[in-house]
Amino acid sequence: MNKVHMDFPILKRLVKAGKHLIYLDSAATSQKPLVVIDAMDAYYKEMNANIHRGVHALAEEATQAYESARMRIGDFIGVKDPREIIFTKNTTESINLVAKTWARQALGKDDLIILTPMEHHSNLVPWQILAAEKDLELDFIDLTPDGLLDLNCYERLLERKPKLVAFTHMSNVLGTINPVKEMISMAHQAGSVTLLDAAQSVPHMSVNMKELDVDFAAFSAHKMCGPTGIGILYGKAELLSGMPVFLGGGDMIKKVALRSFQPNDLPHKFEAGTPPIAEAIGFGVAVDYLSGIGMDQIAAYERELTAYAIERLEEVPGVTVYGPKVEDRGGLVSFTLEGIHPHDVAQILDGEGIAIRAGHHCAMPLHQNLGITASSRASFYLYNTRADVDALVDGLYKVNKVFH
Amino acid sequence: MDDLYREIIVDRYKNPRFKGTIQGGNVNFEDENPLCGDQIRIDLKVDEFGTIVEAAYDGHGCAISQASADLLLESVIGKNVEIVKKMTKQDILDMLGIELGPVRLKCALLPLKVIKAGIYGLKAADDSLVDD
Numbered sequence: 001m002n003k004v005h006m007d008f009p010i011l012k013r014l015v016k017a018g019k020h021l022i023y024l025d026s027a028a029t030s031q032k033p034l035v036v037i038d039a040m041d042a043y044y045k046e047m048n049a050n051i052h053r054g055v056h057a058l059a060e061e062a063t064q065a066y067e068s069a070r071m072r073i074g075d076f077i078g079v080k081d082p083r084e085i086i087f088t089k090n091t092t093e094s095i096n097l098v099a100k101t102w103a104r105q106a107l108g109k110d111d112l113i114i115l116t117p118m119e120h121h122s123n124l125v126p127w128q129i130l131a132a133e134k135d136l137e138l139d140f141i142d143l144t145p146d147g148l149l150d151l152n153c154y155e156r157l158l159e160r161k162p163k164l165v166a167f168t169h170m171s172n173v174l175g176t177i178n179p180v181k182e183m184i185s186m187a188h189q190a191g192s193v194t195l196l197d198a199a200q201s202v203p204h205m206s207v208n209m210k211e212l213d214v215d216f217a218a219f220s221a222h223k224m225c226g227p228t229g230i231g232i233l234y235g236k237a238e239l240l241s242g243m244p245v246f247l248g249g250g251d252m253i254k255k256v257a258l259r260s261f262q263p264n265d266l267p268h269k270f271e272a273g274t275p276p277i278a279e280a281i282g283f284g285v286a287v288d289y290l291s292g293i294g295m296d297q298i299a300a301y302e303r304e305l306t307a308y309a310i311e312r313l314e315e316v317p318g319v320t321v322y323g324p325k326v327e328d329r330g331g332l333v334s335f336t337l338e339g340i341h342p343h344d345v346a347q348i349l350d351g352e353g354i355a356i357r358a359g360h361h362c363a364m365p366l367h368q369n370l371g372i373t374a375s376s377r378a379s380f381y382l383y384n385t386r387a388d389v390d391a392l393v394d395g396l397y398k399v400n401k402v403f404h
Numbered sequence: 405m406d407d408l409y410r411e412i413i414v415d416r417y418k419n420p421r422f423k424g425t426i427q428g429g430n431v432n433f434e435d436e437n438p439l440c441g442d443q444i445r446i447d448l449k450v451d452e453f454g455t456i457v458e459a460a461y462d463g464h465g466c467a468i469s470q471a472s473a474d475l476l477l478e479s480v481i482g483k484n485v486e487i488v489k490k491m492t493k494q495d496i497l498d499m500l501g502i503e504l505g506p507v508r509l510k511c512a513l514l515p516l517k518v519i520k521a522g523i524y525g526l527k528a529a530d531d532s533l534v535d536d
Contacts, residue, residue, distance in 0.1 A: 340467075341442075341464075341465060341466035342466075343442075343466040343468075343511065344466045347409075347466075347508065348408075359441070367441075373441035373443075373464065374441045402409045402414065403409075403414060403417075403418070403467075
């Protein structure tokens, strides 16, 4: 793992005042290894064509490359059936797709959806929109003081027979890794359909959708060494087949007449229009790259780095670290520095070449729950090192110095 | 970087002169920067000639937005509201004495946006209020 950073060209660049970039914002988007960038470049240089139609050589090669990427991404999450792997724009679009097709059809007045207060806005707002449209009820699993989901509360909520339970695998603010296998099984016993926001988990640990037995799951390529503009909706084939179509247009149809159409088979039924082909190919190479290193190795490495980061951050006067103990969390740490706004913290660190995130991280309700308006977040990936953590801590001492 | 946190900005953030409330304010407005949760409320007491005789702000946010509010209020007291309507982005940057990227510019300009929205009696503040 100690040479991995050399695979990422951007990490060689200098930023402010000739300082080396120290990138601690991978929970927002990860950097890309050269193999991914090269694969997308090669597609445009050698293979560029539209897929699923032309019979010429380029169209065949592009179609094959696109569908091969689908198979490999499926394999990466334990899914063998390519009908269950839908290419979308990102996690947000994947969740919206489920909200606007399956949920709009299956849920009606006074039906209940269970969510958590640690959801990213992308797994909250689509349900608020649907709830307003269909007169649904939303309810939320309580958080424990150390930032875990209260499973007793969850059990009580399930007695009300929710139609859908949707939750994140890993909080993008607290870092909490939720006990999703158990939660999915509990939901199924209550007769509920489950949706997993896996945007923060699939990039960082081995996740097998079949072992989890989840009904829907969503994640994005750009958080896992792949390009922006492409994500996945995983869904069980029996659910996807029964769902109404999402966007209408080319590729999602089998037959079209002037006043009617017949939808295409899975997965194409949900992929209207020319998809991001180069991005799908890049995404396929990204999962190959991660598999080559090993997801278990990546998870263990990040856990060790996170433990080190928490230990070092707690040395800094005025620092409050949020979230559970390291055994229950993934590779990120949110914190505040007493008397100093997170934006000022991030700005001063930026002057040192250190990139962190400051703000509400698209989780305003969770910040209200913590009693703060914003926080600073350092998030790690396979290319980060202990030296990056040391630089962060040195930077925070400097922040304190500017303000005191 | 250190230029951004000039002494005047850190000092105004830590020891604001115009933070609080005033009695008998007749112009007030409140807005926030949804990006970072910075929030500013400005109260003005304007006399019958349109002169700002008293001013205060309240809220929370980063050093840039809070210092900008404090410096802005200091500069507007005794001025006519018509002059404040004509204030621009550059006036704020001159007061702060720094250059800012597009993200932090929003923090710096929030107080000007709020005071103008209040003076114009608007229901909602709009970025066009502080566009040059």
